[in-house]
Amino acid sequence: METSTCSPAPRSTSRRRPRSNCSTGQENFFPLSLPSGEVVFLAKAQVAALAYQGPMSQDPERESAALHIGLEVTMIGGDEYRGFAATELPPNRSRASDYLNAPERFFSLVVGETTVCLNRSHVRAARP
Numbered sequence: 001m002e003t004s005t006c007s008p009a010p011r012s013t014s015r016r017r018p019r020s021n022c023s024t025g026q027e028n029f030f031p032l033s034l035p036s037g038e039v040v041f042l043a044k045a046q047v048a049a050l051a052y053q054g055p056m057s058q059d060p061e062r063e064s065a066a067l068h069i070g071l072e073v074t075m076i077g078g079d080e081y082r083g084f085a086a087t088e089l090p091p092n093r094s095r096a097s098d099y100l101n102a103p104e105r106f107f108s109l110v111v112g113e114t115t116v117c118l119n120r121s122h123v124r125a126a127r128p
Contacts, residue, residue, distance in 0.1 A: 044105060048075055048122040051114050069096050071109060073118060073126045081118065083111035096128040 029041040066086040073081045085108060087099050099107065106117040 044119070045121065048077060048119050049079065049081075050106070050117040051111075053114055067094055069099055070128060071096060071100075071126055072128075073109060074124045075118070076122050076124045081109055081111055081116055083109040083116070085109055096126070100126055 028045070029043055032040050032042050034040060066088055068084045068086055070084050071082075075081075085096075085099050087094075089098055100120070100123075105121070106119055109116045109118060
């Protein structure tokens with residue numbers, strides 16, 4: 001089973017949970033399974049980062065056609081991430097600012113072999 005690491009804001013303490021797509025959907029909470037077997041529901045608004053190992057996309061053709069945007073992101077708590085975003089933005093909206101200003105709560109950044117979903121409301125600064 002794949003696992004993800006959640007970083008509640010503002011601290012960078014980590015928790016492990018089964019991989020799911022917390023960046024989409026209108027739900028305000030997602031479940032977190034604790035090592036004790038208990039389940040707690042975390043508010044998505046409080047999660048600064050979610051990291052998981054594995055491919056960003058299950059579709060290699062879409063991944064190879066995606067535009068890769070290099071980004072350096074600094075979070076409010078001071079954590080820094082350097083990687084690239086793979087996106088399928090329209091040609092007339094393919095700037096880093098277009099990607100960062102999308103309406104979804106989280107955006108993905110590939111950092112080495114890890115994909116990190118970052119909560120836009122916890123980003124202090126980003127640059128290409």
